[in-house]
Amino acid sequence: MAENKVLTIGILAHVDAGKTSLTECLLHQAGATKALGSVDKGSAITDALAMEKSRGISIKASSVNFLWKGTTFQLVDTPGHLDFAAEVDRSLSILDGVILVVSAKEGVQAHTLNLWESLKERKLPVIIFFNKIDRDGVELEQVFSDFQKELDAKLFAINLPKITHEQVELIPMAEAKGFDSYILEQSLENLAECDEAFMEAYLGGQTDDLQRIQHLATPYIKNQMLQTAIFGSAKLGIGIEALLQELEQKVPEARQSYEKISARVFKVEYHDKLGRLSYLKSYGATIKTKDSIYSQQLEREIKVNQIFKAEASGLEQVTELQTGEIGLVTTSEAIQAGDVLGTSKIADGFTPISHAVLGVEVKPLEDKDYQKLGEALEILHMEDPVLDFRWFKEEREFHIKILGPIQTEVLKDSLQERWGIAAEFLQPQVIYKETPTKAAEGYVRYWMPKPCWAIMTFLIEPAPAGSGVEFENTVRTSDVSNKYINEVKRAIPWTLKQGIHGYEVTDIKITLLAGEEHTVHSNPGDFLLATPMGVMRALENAGTDLLEPMYAFEIKAHQELLGAISGDLNQMHAQIESPLFEGEYFSMKGRVAVAEAMDYSIQFNATTSGKGRLKLTLDGYEKTSFSEEKTRAYKGVSPLNESQWILHMRGAFKADDRMMS
Structure with a gap:
């Protein structure tokens, strides 16, 4: 374990609530920066991208470390716009606690609700920071009440705002005796609902010892029956000390720990001098430079070349990462955001904040940039796998998935600024899905030209809505060996990327009813090649909705x-x-x-x-219902065109090199 207590804290909010400004205040309050960074002036440390500085919004999650009273804080500033929710999802997977920033002027906003649902599902400790209390026209009691009502939360305020025309003052809870405040009264009522002993005192009017009462609330805040509420202003730098104290005292260290090397990659970016950097959090044994670690996405060992930590002063090279620490590493191979390193199963089966349901085709404005654009989109896909980039080389088309229109603007700027590519993003199209209309079988016999041999019969059936894809094998190992069955399983996900109408197939059960291998001619690649032909033939026979x-x-x-x-x-x-x-x-x-x-x-x-x-x-x-505008052609070589498919898979031509990736 690291020498100091290490906490990974995320800052989340609806866009423009003041997240990044609060991050800069925390860094300055802790002495990590000499000057206070500004979003408006483009000097915020965690908004490093040129686009973030020019637009005044966070686009990528960023991490920075600082030390305060013996605790090392690893602060993760996340984007506030829903179009970049995938960045938030990946960041949530590595957090110990969260500061949820709410603008006291705007109150609970749409994305606040999205974030709150994710935080409750993950059971992450949350501190609510009501920011911008200095703004004209704020109604703090209403904001406090609305938050509780709309998010079904029980808040306990540890400071109380006193706003006059001359100044904004914050009174610590322990010193608020005699202070007439709805926020104080509601906080005490919320505590009483959690603590039977205090309920009796509360009903009896015995609420003078506020320091003791605040101490009583601590265990209920730690077990998340209550949520800390702090009022403040990042602009004025008030409420920041109280926030740091609450983080240090109420948020426990990482809850997951493993004996072996284990880490989660939550971000990938390209550095001008260092190249590809992968942000990861260690959950197990110490990770050292030159270590070899298993990548679960790549299914092979990768080598750690260099390790850095993100300090307020810049990247600091180190030789190791201990449990709970975040580092930036360079590796021997291109790992993706979302990868898990090591053999441990680090669970993250939570509901994403947002789903990509829009598809966009990207075109270079100049034909000479075609190859360069494809390579740039490959890198952007590595940084954000939700883009699900697909390069259809036969049609010379690039397709990605997006969360919203702001994302396309940022991607367009990114291509221009990072690679000098002028690109056009066509009108977003809704991404539909297909599901079998009825049960049907599909037969495939791949035995020419030799050496090859894979014979199979698949049964496909409609499955319940939302069930996804289920595969079952009923073939005896004496007919088809397990090593070949594994290739069938590996082929099914990318087989179903496009159905007979060009969309991903879901809510389907696939059963391998019969199969045959040859002791001399069969090899694993035969079953990998033949599976799409058999499954697509069954889909063609069944039809799809x-x-x-x-x-x-x-x-x-x-x-x-x-x-x-x-x-x-x-x-x-x-x-x-x-x-x-x-x-x-x-x-x-x-x-x-x-x-x-x-x-x-x-x-x-x-x-x-x-x-x-x-x-x-x-x-x-x-x-x-199907209509002309909803239907799209199959991209690349279809397995239903068996002769071309076989040539394609055997390498005679490559219409879509990325299909197998």
Whole structure:
């Protein structure tokens, strides 16, 4: 273990709540920086990219270390825009605790809800920092109340705001005796609901000893029955000391630890001088320079060449990483963000904040940049695997998946700034899926030209909605050896990347009913080659239904806008629940097809003048009818064209070199 207590703390928020400014305050308060970095001036340490400086937003997660009172903090500043939620997902996987920043001016916003749901699912300790309390027109008691109500949280404030025309003052909870405050009263009530002994004192009015009461709340904060609330202002630098104290005292160290070398890669980026850098957190034995570690994605050993730590002053080269520490490493091979190093199973089967349901084709503006663009997109895919980059060389097409339109703007800027490539991103298209219409069999006999031999019969069947892909083998090992069955299993995921209508196939059960190998002519590659032919033949025999992605939506806006918003939703053929009314506002839930609501957030903001709240969450898929605009051609060589497929797989030509990757 590291000599000091080591805490990995993430800073999360809706865009423009003040995350990066708070990060700079923490660094400055701890003495890690001499001058306070500024987002507006482009001097923030954690916004290192030129695009982040020019746009004033965080695009990539960034990590920086600092020491405060014997605790090493590894601070991870994350993007606040939903289009970069994949960065947040990967960061969440390595955190010990979280600062959730909420703008006291705007209150709970749509992305705040997304983040809160992920934090609760992961059971991560959370401290709520109500930022920007110095802004004109803030209603702190309302913000505090709304947060509790809308997120079903029980807050315990450790400082209380006192705002006058002249100044903003924060009173520590322990010193707030006699202070008349709804926030104080609500905090005490929340504690009483957790602690029976204190409930009796609370009902009896025995609440003068606030220092003791704050101490009573500590175990309930640690077990997450209560959440710490801190008021402050990153702009004024107030509330920062209290935040550091709470982090140091209430957040436990890493909960996962393994005897062997184990680490999770949560970010990959390219450095001007050092090349490809992989950010990882160690969960096991000490990782040292020149160590060889197993990559679970690559399924082979990689070598650690160099190790660095991200300090406020810049990268510092070290020789090892201990349990709980974050480092940046250069390796012998190109590992991806999301990879797990070592043989331990570091679980992260949590629900992503957002899903990529839009596809975009990318084109170079100049044909001479074609090859260069493909190579650049390969690197961007390595940094962000959610892009799911596919290079169809026969059609000379590049396709990626995106979370939203802001992401395409950033990718376009990135290609220009990093590689000097001018690229065009075509109109985003909804990514549908396919599922078998009925059960059917597919037979494949691959035995010419020799040496080769793989004969199989597959049964495919429709599976329940949301079940994904299931494979079952009923063939005896005397007919097909396990080493060949493993190749069948390996081939199925990329076989189903495109069905007979060009979309990924899901909600399917595949059974290998019969098979035959040859003692002389068979080799593993034969079954890898033959599996797509058999499965696709079965899909062709069964036919497929088209599945379209659906959003669940939550809306909150002023009652006077109910008619206009309802009209918009009806035009989109949305499924709408009855609205609920509270005061001057209404809330409404329902479902709508992604294709209908792709651009609705822009329209919604215009309708509500930016004062309404719209939350869209992917909510499964529903069957829909085929139409010309929804159907797309198969990209690359189809396994249904068996002669070309065999030539392709044998290397006679390569229409899509990336299919097997």
